[in-house]
Amino acid sequence: MSSNPTPAKKQLLKIIILGDSGVGKTSLMHQFVSKKFDSRYKATIGADFLTKELTVGDQVVSLQIWDTAGQERFQSLGSAFYRGADACVLVYDVTVQESFAHVGSWMEEFSIQAGRRDSVLIGNKTDLEDRRQVPTRTAQMWCDKQNAEGDKNDKTEMKYFETSARENTGVEEAFMAVAAAALARKASQPAPVPPPSTVNLNQNQPGNAGGSNNTNSGCSC
């Protein structure tokens, strides 16, 4: 299959933002999409999304960014929307060690629902440097470890960024990086192979054992 991208078509990329409650996922999304920051905290219920168009290289991309709930009681509802994602943004709070410790389990849950995908790890709230609990080096090493452990046949990459949604530092770079990674992956993937037209899902059903979809079973359509 050809890996040459078709230049004119706008690509839709679905990005999921994950992480513990209160790490700043919603703030990051709003800062990136609307350049707005609201210091009042409002927990996300279930999931919500915003769309932003951007250009990556010469490709116009419509980035559909899904902000998910970090609260445990809304996780099941939120994770239903992971499917079909092209990449994920894992977020932790640099001032909360525990939120960094949970990043692995967020990634695991995402992989279960959406498969392995490129991702970026974001250490948010760098404006609170004096309260930092997670050193940059620790997070960077974690990313390196993930990159080293990945499946050789299905290589995904995790980049690390530090951001402050409040001060709008590093936000654009992180989202552009995840968009670029997702786009590159999409371009390098073979086009979906249509299933053989003779597939008959009802082959085990009595009266439709012929295997084709034109038997006399009333209607096999």
Added chain:
Amino acid sequence: MSTAESPKTEAKVTLEEAKTALFEILDKKTPNTWEQVEVVQKACMRLPTLSTLLTGEKRCQLYEKLLYDEHTKILDLPDNLAEYATKASETHESVAKQLSPLMGPSVEGVSEAELKGFVCYLGTEKGFRFGEKQVGIFFALAAQFHDVPKGDAKANLKRLLNLSVALREEYLISSTLYEKATLSLLRLLLQYHDPALSEALDHQKIEVGRYLLDWSSSLFAKKDDHEAAVHVLDWILILLERNMVPYAALAFLMSNRQAVMGFRTEEETTEYLQTLSFKFSYRKESALNAGLVDGRRIAPLPIWSGKSLMQNADLLVRNTPLSAQNVLECCLWPDTAQLSKSPEALAHHYSLTPCLPIERSDFATSFSTKDATRSAALDYVVIDSRARVSYEHANLPGSIFVGDVAGYDQERLEQLVSRVEEKAKGSHVCVLGTGRAIDEEKNLLKLIAMQLVRKHLPYVGLLYVGFKGLIPMIKQKMIVANLQHPEDMAEETAPLFTNAALDAALDTISSNLPTSEEVRQRAEEVRQKAEELGSLAKERAEAARSWGLGVFSQLQEKISEVRSQGLFTPSTEEAKGTSAASTEPSLIGRIVRPSIAAAFSMGGEADPAEGDDDFDLITSVPKPMKSALPAEETAKKEAQKPQAAPAAAPKPAVHADPTADPNAKKVDEEFEKLFM
């Protein structure tokens, strides 16, 4: 006395006369027949300020009239009460210590050991739990004895024993079996009735279900403030409806909505809710629930007494889908009936839903072909998100067509929400799709529901079985539907193209068409085949083909990708099903219906080929409470309900003065009709 008999005479009855009449009834030593209980209820209803008029003795008499029936076996105190003291736990000792000052002179002469033994006996032999949640209501009962006439102290203890046991058996929530599901369901119910308040609490990470459950479990009594509880308990018992308890909790929370929504932090809100007193005082500033003048036909009234609280609770009950009412009752009192889902599965079910799930049984009544059934049920406005051709082929009366092409487009979603808001705000709305087990469609429906909830539309629900789940009911003429070709739904007229075949066609289409080209190819095949089968079959195939076609077209890449990852395997829920189901070759997993026979019958044997996914949760009719109405009385009262239903009220309004509010009067009248 009938309602029509003498309204003028009744209106002239003064408060004092009504009080005297009630007290005379309470003093009579008559057997507690149902007729007698009704007389007591009517007498109480004439006294809106009843709770403030009752002395401890009169309250005890009232409770005895309401809690005991002809068959109640009055328990005797054990002779060896003091011996139980030796078995008393620390909790029993602690409770006993507080009992003496609470009951005052009424237990003069009873020794400390006997009191300890009494508490121990009640706890160990009669199953009364003196934990944090239920000790308050016990103290509230005990405190009523403080002013009973001095006399036989043991007789007073015996009365307390019997009242406590009856209350425990009939009203107290002690099971934690379905607790997780209950917490979610209570939150969903709050969201159903007051989405803005629910959202505010969710934003602050307040687990509101916990508060609602705790208040219900404690019957609004606090260990250190049990006085106010009897003002609620009076009316809970007068109504003889224990299932009103959680709705009273909801109503109480909603009456505090302005204060709750005014808090900025989780800490502030938590402190407020934890220290909330159940005392009722009418305050003008808290009376106007401006946020609830939102299109609903009747907004909750300001709460200024236990009676008005229960009026609001009644309003909430009437506006809650019957299936949710039944599930909640089963969760709180699992002995009521059996649920077809395990506690874990039920909790999981609710954790996945963005709004209250509506069950097929709700539609069976709301769209019933029988006028009487339909008029007594909630009026649903269906938000139909199937493809246009499917909608035109068959739809439910009053439904709003929104189609299946909104997709994940914010602008279109906003337009959709605006349309629904314009046409149906305040009505019970139910989002409905095809009912196919396709994640993309399910997610889209959830998204639509979430958008409606975020717009603070009350009464938003989602019918997971979709239109597909309604087809058997339409075919059997159980529910009404607008049909393009009514003959299509006649059961006996489809020899060539059965519903099973239609389903097979849908399966083939939905699982075999990852690209639009494939969709078109397959549709062409469907069309060709349909032509062979005749024009009638062709029309059906066209309708079938279109179900969810917009979704497929829009999400073709996603579907192909998901398929390539093999993610169309059964979900965890499905995987728990039977082995036969899990080996089904279909790529689209089907939800496996539990093997327990559902009480809701589709009127015939379900055709397995139809994939008849019945999500209805109730599997047996709830058992009546011991003190509940006899069957004929229940039927009589049920027949009265439609007239009293809030849907009949003409316009929304909330007024500051409950006594001057015409709607308040109307609600009051409707409420009282129940007991006349």
